[in-house]
Amino acid sequence: DVKVTQSSRYLVKRTGEKVFLECVQDMDHENMFWYRQDPGLGLRLIYFSYDVKMKEKGDIPEGYSVSREKKERFSLILESASTNQTSMYLCASSGGGGSYEQYFGPGTRLTVT
Amino acid sequence: DQQVKQNSPSLSVQEGRISILNCDYTNSMFDYFLWYKKYPAEGPTFLISISSIKDKNEDGRFTVFLNKSAKHLSLHIVPSQPGDSAVYFCAARTIYGQNFVFGPGTRLSVLP
Numbered sequence: 424d425v426k427v428t429q430s431s432r433y434l435v436k437r438t439g440e441k442v443f444l445e446c447v448q449d450m451d452h453e454n455m456f457w458y459r460q461d462p463g464l465g466l467r468l469i470y471f472s473y474d475v476k477m478k479e480k481g482d483i484p485e486g487y488s489v490s491r492e493k494k495e496r497f498s499l500i501l502e503s504a505s506t507n508q509t510s511m512y513l514c515a516s517s518g519g520g521g522s523y524e525q526y527f528g529p530g531t532r533l534t535v536t
Numbered sequence: 537d538q539q540v541k542q543n544s545p546s547l548s549v550q551e552g553r554i555s556i557l558n559c560d561y562t563n564s565m566f567d568y569f570l571w572y573k574k575y576p577a578e579g580p581t582f583l584i585s586i587s588s589i590k591d592k593n594e595d596g597r598f599t600v601f602l603n604k605s606a607k608h609l610s611l612h613i614v615p616s617q618p619g620d621s622a623v624y625f626c627a628a629r630t631i632y633g634q635n636f637v638f639g640p641g642t643r644l645s646v647l648p
Contacts, residue, residue: 432577456635463545463640465639513579515579524570524582527572
């Protein structure tokens with residue numbers, strides 16, 4: 424059974440803190456993605472990675488960075504959290520070779536106070 | 537500027553009736569489309585897809601229709617069940633793109 428897990432379901436952080444969100448997939452997928460979901464805006468792509476140590480900016484990368492040291496793990500880093508980064512963060516993975524379906528984790532609800 | 541639009545934020549349907557969720561897009565280079573369903577406190581799950589070489593794809597109670605000239609696709613659920621109550625996202629990908637662009641979602645409520 425396909426599985427994408429995220430390190431936390433709920434997280435509360437203070438403004439200025441460094442925040443790490445971890446995502447692990449067990450499907451040996453090449454591609455991994457980080458999205459944020461906000462009401463009325465749908466899912467917006469922050470960063471994605473199509474291979475280990477590779478990363479590409481998505482639509483809204485400002486204020487975020489990522490790390491992919493191993494194929495199964497993709498981390499999202501908020502260098503200095505701000506209140507406008509309060510959101511639901513979703514990680515996803517997909518295989519290569521024309522397989523387009525993305526499998527999502529359960530999400531992390533991050534609140535920055 | 538949203539490339540994928542779902543103009544109805546919410547939709548209510550009676551159990552057993554048809555649910556029709558609509559999606560419009562602006563980029564003529566989109567060639568592959570997905571629908572995802574999302575329950576509260578869960579990640580989105582894949583529902584059904586359609587390639588631009590087709591105009592219809594069916595999977596059980598779910599059918600997606602694509603009208604390329606109108607840049608419009610719709611998801612039909614027949615018959616609707618209370619368990620279908622969720623937020624539905626439309627997503628689109630360009631021919632050479634690696635990523636999907638998601639719409640804002642439509643919340644479907646199926647009333648018993």
